Amino acid sequence: xxxxxxxxxxxxxxxxxxxxxxxxxxxxxxxxxxxxxxxxxxxxxxxxxxxxxxxxxxxxxxxxxxxxxxxxxxxxxxxxxxxxxxxxxxxxxxxxxxxxxxxxxxxxxxxxxxxxxxxxxxxxxxxxxxxxxxxxxxxxxxxxxxxxxxxxxxxxxxxxxxxxxxxxxxxxxxxxxxxxxxxxxxxxxxxxxxxxxxxxxxxxxxxxxxxxxxxxxxxxxxxxxxxxxxxxxxxxxxxxxxxxxxxxxxxxxxxxxxxxxxxxxxxxxxxxxxxxxxxxxxxxxxxxxxxxxxxxxxxxxxxxxxxxxxxxxxxxxxxxxxxxxxxxxxxxxxxxxxxxxxxxxxxxxxxxxxxxxxxxxxxxxxxxxxxxxxxxxxxxxxxxxxxxxxxxxxxxxxxxxxxxxxxxxxxxxxxxxxxxxxxxxxxxxxxxxxxxxxxxxxxxxxxxxxxxxxx
Numbered sequence: 001x002x003x004x005x006x007x008x009x010x011x012x013x014x015x016x017x018x019x020x021x022x023x024x025x026x027x028x029x030x031x032x033x034x035x036x037x038x039x040x041x042x043x044x045x046x047x048x049x050x051x052x053x054x055x056x057x058x059x060x061x062x063x064x065x066x067x068x069x070x071x072x073x074x075x076x077x078x079x080x081x082x083x084x085x086x087x088x089x090x091x092x093x094x095x096x097x098x099x100x101x102x103x104x105x106x107x108x109x110x111x112x113x114x115x116x117x118x119x120x121x122x123x124x125x126x127x128x129x130x131x132x133x134x135x136x137x138x139x140x141x142x143x144x145x146x147x148x149x150x151x152x153x154x155x156x157x158x159x160x161x162x163x164x165x166x167x168x169x170x171x172x173x174x175x176x177x178x179x180x181x182x183x184x185x186x187x188x189x190x191x192x193x194x195x196x197x198x199x200x201x202x203x204x205x206x207x208x209x210x211x212x213x214x215x216x217x218x219x220x221x222x223x224x225x226x227x228x229x230x231x232x233x234x235x236x237x238x239x240x241x242x243x244x245x246x247x248x249x250x251x252x253x254x255x256x257x258x259x260x261x262x263x264x265x266x267x268x269x270x271x272x273x274x275x276x277x278x279x280x281x282x283x284x285x286x287x288x289x290x291x292x293x294x295x296x297x298x299x300x301x302x303x304x305x306x307x308x309x310x311x312x313x314x315x316x317x318x319x320x321x322x323x324x325x326x327x328x329x330x331x332x333x334x335x336x337x338x339x340x341x342x343x344x345x346x347x348x349x350x351x352x353x354x355x356x357x358x359x360x361x362x363x364x365x366x367x368x369x370x371x372x373x374x375x376x377x378x379x380x381x382x383x384x385x386x387x388x389x390x391x392x393x394x395x396x397x398x399x400x401x402x403x404x405x406x407x408x409x410x411x412x413x414x415x416x417x418x419x420x421x422x423x424x425x426x427x428x429x430x431x432x433x434x435x436x437x438x439x440x441x442x443x444x445x446x447x448x449x450x451x452x453x454x455x
Contacts, residue, residue: 022152035149037061039085043143046124047226047295049086050101054179058150060088062100063127065109082129084136086146089125091116091137092222092271092295098125102223111135121274141294169315172207178227182315185217187243189234189308194284197244197309198260207313216246217310218258219287220269225296232289232296234308240289242299244309250283273297324451331379333372337451340365342380344444350423353386353445362449364388367426369407376446377432384425386445387434409434 023029023036030037036058044052046060053059088101096116098107113134116122124140127133127147138144150156171177171184178185188200201216219225232240247256247267257264272278273288276299284303287310290296301307326332326339333340341362348356354364365387367373376387411433414421423439426432426446437443 022154023150027150030149034152034155036152038148038150040146040148043145044086045143045294046086046090046140046146047229047290049144049146050088051226051229053146053148053150056148056150057156058148059101060086061147061149062088063109063111064100064107084126084128084138084144086144087125087127087135089135090123090140092123092140095123102221139294141290171315175313178224181224182317183224183312184315185310185312187231187308187310191306191308192244193306194244194248194303194309195260197307198246201309201311202259202261212313212315214311214313215259216244217287217312218246218267222269222271222295225269225271228287228296228310229290232287242286242288242301242307244307245285245287245298246312247285247298248283248303249278250303253280254278256285271295271297273299276300322453325454326451330449331375332451333375335371338372339449339451340376340379341447342385342444343447344380344383347442347444348386349442350386350439350445353443357445357447360447360449362447365446365448367407367409370409373407373409373426373432377426377428380426380428380432380446382428384427384435384443386423386443387426388424411435 024038026038028037028039038056038058040049040052050060089098089107090101091098093099098110099105100107111134113128114136116137121139121141122137124138126136126138126144128136169177169182169184175184175186177183188197192200198216201214207214219228232243234241246258247270248260249256250260251257251264256267256270258267259265274297276297278300282300282302284301286299286301286307288297288299324337330339330341332338339362341360343353343356346353346356350364357363365376365385367376367387409432411427412435414436420438420440421436423437423441425435425437425443427435
């Protein structure tokens with residue numbers, strides 16, 4: 001195991017400078033993984049280190065397998081002997097389930113120098129140079145050097161464009177967007193009980209859009225929690241103060257929801273502060289700032305105490321409606337999202353014409369109104385075409401849906417001169433007027449089918 005990791009070390013020490021490689025000048029080039037790396041020597045907590053990496057459009061370095069960076073040429077920056085460096089591995093979401101940064105899937109490759117020590121505080125992982133790049137789990141609040149990674153310029157631009165398409169939102173005045181989410185948040189510094197804070201967010205935000213669903217802040221993951229690092233304080237002050245947020249178990253003890261309304265949803269992200277676990281006498285939750293750069297935590301408190309609070313609203317994703325389309329060679333009539341195909345090169349008896357339409361997953365055209373008739377006659381131009389179903393009796397004609405055709409456009413009233421004139425043709429030269437005709441006669445025909453969403 002150490003031989004593999006030592007390969008990583010050799011490339012860090014003996015690599016090449018990042019010239020014309022798609023990486024900034026002071027970043028290491030990792031060719032194989034299409035990444036840029038940088039070593040930061042000023043110690044930070046794990047959360048602050050990750051925030052620094054994200055300010056550079058990256059994240060803490062990930063080593064997902066034994067071959068990571070093994071063939072890359074990296075710049076000649078030496079790691080300090082006996083120094084620990086933060087990497088992206090952590091088990092902040094669930095004790096013992098390690099993931100890289102904010103990924104959902106569990107890590108499968110490990111290079112522990114020492115088997116992880118249990119405990120709620122040892123949730124972040126460092127790497128040490130003189131231990132064969134061995135890994136150690138440590139409290140996230142201690143300050144260490146760290147290594148960042150980011151995509152090369154071309155891939156980074158594409159990644160940013162993808163994020164922008166998902167998360168570009170405009171928040172109302174006084175509100176701020178949590179990066180890479182569609183949430184807008186606002187800190188409110190008036191001290192009020194929890195229910196009054198909830199009512200203020202829900203009814204007093206003046207957003208005038210029920211789709212935004214204003215509420216107290218619901219922190220859903222570590223990414224959102226980290227956004228509030230250094231922000232939970234009154235303006236101009238350095239002392240942090242707890243803020244009311246959404247979770248409450250006022251309805252059912254131990255089952256925390258994001259609202260007291262009927263559309264309440266269960267809350268799964270609950271990073272309780274050690275030694276401040278929930279108790280039955282308290283039903284509301286405060287977001288408490290972590291000390292010295294440590295992660296913010298939740299504390300359950302009596303709902304009647306007065307505290308400042310954080311509101312949020314979520315901007316719905318604006319999606320472009322998918323438009324139903326017609327197959328090639330068919331004409332679309334937009335009002336009814338119907339496709340028509342004029343079979344001007346074929347002449348068939350009525351039943352044969354209908355059979356050919358069915359082979360194309362269609363049927364003979366039904367003309368339910370004057371607007372549809374105007375469209376069909378314009379694409380049909382001249383000649384005569386079978387339309388609607390025949391097989392009527394005593395001058396009565398019906399459409400394909402078995403209902404009697406209410407709309408009629410007869411050239412002359414049906415006379416059934418040939419005794420068996422039970423089918424209907426449309427005469428293009430006569431403004432699309434209809435005529436009854438023997439079903440055994442041969443005509444061109446018009447097929448119809450519903451437009452469909454593209455696959």
